Amino acid sequence: MTTDVDSSVLAAVYxxxxxxxxxxxxxxMTPLVPFTPLHELEVPNAFALLRGRGLIGVGEHDAVRRQLxxxxxxxxxxxxxxxxxxxxxxxxxxxxxxxxxxxxxxxxLLHVAAAQTASCRSFVSADDRQLAVAKAVGLKVIDIKRRxxxxxxxx
Numbered sequence: 001m002t003t004d005v006d007s008s009v010l011a012a013v014y015x016x017x018x019x020x021x022x023x024x025x026x027x028x029m030t031p032l033v034p035f036t037p038l039h040e041l042e043v044p045n046a047f048a049l050l051r052g053r054g055l056i057g058v059g060e061h062d063a064v065r066r067q068l069x070x071x072x073x074x075x076x077x078x079x080x081x082x083x084x085x086x087x088x089x090x091x092x093x094x095x096x097x098x099x100x101x102x103x104x105x106x107x108x109l110l111h112v113a114a115a116q117t118a119s120c121r122s123f124v125s126a127d128d129r130q131l132a133v134a135k136a137v138g139l140k141v142i143d144i145k146r147r148x149x150x151x152x153x154x155x
Contacts, residue, residue: 003030004115006125007042009144010035010077014043014064015050019126022144026124034118035077037084038110043068080118087113094133102132112137 005027012023027033044065051061071077090113091106098104108130115123116137123134124142131141 002120003033003122003124004111004118004120005030005033006111006123006127006130007039007046008126009124010039010043011046014067015047015056019144026142026144030124033077034080034120035072036080036082036114036118038114039077082114082117087117090116094137098133098136102129102136104129104133108133112139115139
């Protein structure tokens with residue numbers, strides 16, 4: 001694996017939102033997208049939160065969960081087991097080194113540590129704190145917020 005994709009980017013692939021187009025472009029350009037246990041928790045949970053907030057209906061919720069499972073089964077998303085002791089140890093080190101300066105949260109650190117543990121060289125996100133930590137540790141960062149195409153009379 002060379003490119004780790006934040007859970008929010010993966011969720012945006014399945015459910016229309018502000019950065020969905022950019023997320024889909026990045027995913028199309030990424031030959032192997034790792035799908036870690038962290039993604040396994042966070043992506044379906046994002047769908048459940050949308051359902052609970054009434055932003056998607058039961059049918060759409062079930063459909064996006066099926067599409068996610070289909071993509072894992074077809075290996076468009078590659079199940080990537082991780083050594084969680086190593087991930088947490090790395091996240092603790094990242095916290096000591098970067099949190100006071102970059103204001104990183106626990107999950108930001110876990111995502112970056114997971115990317116490192118999976119030997120990824122690039123990190124895709126729309127989260128500024130995650131991107132800052134990823135950049136600080138030497139990962140190439142891809143910010144999907146900056147990849148949104150603006151369409152209009154002057155584009």
